[in-house]
Amino acid sequence: MKYILRNIKQYKTPLLLSFIIVLSVWPFSFYIYPPKWDSIDCFLPFKYFWSNHVIEGHWPFWNPYQNLGYPAYSDLQSGLWSPISWLMVFLFGKYSAVSLSTEVTLYFLIAGLGVYKYSKIISENKSVRFFCGITFSLCGFMVGTTQIMVFIMGIAWLPWILHFTRKLYQTTKLKYILLLGLFVALEVTSASPAFTIILIYILLFLIGLYTWKTG
Incomplete structure (x- = not known):
């Protein structure tokens, strides 16, 4: 119990950041409304499609239902190759x-915590880093393009x-080599x-910048 309390105290700022982000996107995080437009329609x-195929034991080589048919595995925007999308299938089934809604909420958290981590280059102050994380994760781009989830995916991993x-x-x-490779992937x-x-x-x-700095 003491170990848990000690860790909560140590990570109280990122935990508070996560809590505020989840509350701020309450329509998604509390499953009241799903993201609209492209996210729900596309x-x-x-x-x-691909989760249904995989669960039934088939690899989604071909999607006959959209665009007069196309190779589903070749579409990088379908989520087929995304570990996070696979995690959602593992947790919720099809x-x-x-x-x-869960995946979109998760990307808001990933973005906020990523900037909280990265902003250490400008300040060691946790309050400053907290403000940076909140500002980035709830900025106009993130909120305004929730309807296009592949956009917020692209931004969420960038700070890491x-x-x-x-x-x-x-x-x-x-x-660091392995972690950089992981986040790029x-x-x-x-x-x-x-x-x-x-x-x-x-x-x-x-x-180029770092090479120039090292001479």
């Missing part, structure tokens, strides 16, 4: 509006990628391909 059918890119620049430890398999292209630009810029 991405939910994609994810339901992908549904509940899965969708930037954080571990910087850590790798500071010290070339194997764990999560970005590529989750987000819209446009965000992957932008990520390449960002990483090339950072590689």
Whole structure:
């Protein structure tokens, strides 16, 4: 019990940050309303199709129901290759509006906690980092594009990628290499391909910047 209380005290700021984010997106987090437009009209059918196939023991090679048929496994926006979408299927079974709302809420949390972690480069003060996490996770882009979940997926992983890119620049430890690779993979398999292209630009810029700094 003392161990649990000690950890709660140690992580009270990120826990409070998570609590406020969940409350702020209450229509999704409390399953009152699902995300609208593209999220419910487009991405939910994609994810339901492949999750239904996988649960029934078939790999979704071909989706005959959309676009006059297309290879479902080749669509990076369908969520087929996203570990988070697979987690939703593991927890809830066939992908549904509940899965969708949970996944969207999770990306708000990932974004907020990522910026809380990354903002340590500008301040050690937890209040400042808390404000950065809240500001980023509930900014206009995040809230305004909830309807296009592959956009918020692309933004949610970015702070973690930037954080571990910087850590790798500071010290070339194997764990930072693996963690950076993990978060880049999560970005590529989750987000819209446009965000992957932008990520390449960002990483090339950072590689150039850090190379220049080290002489």
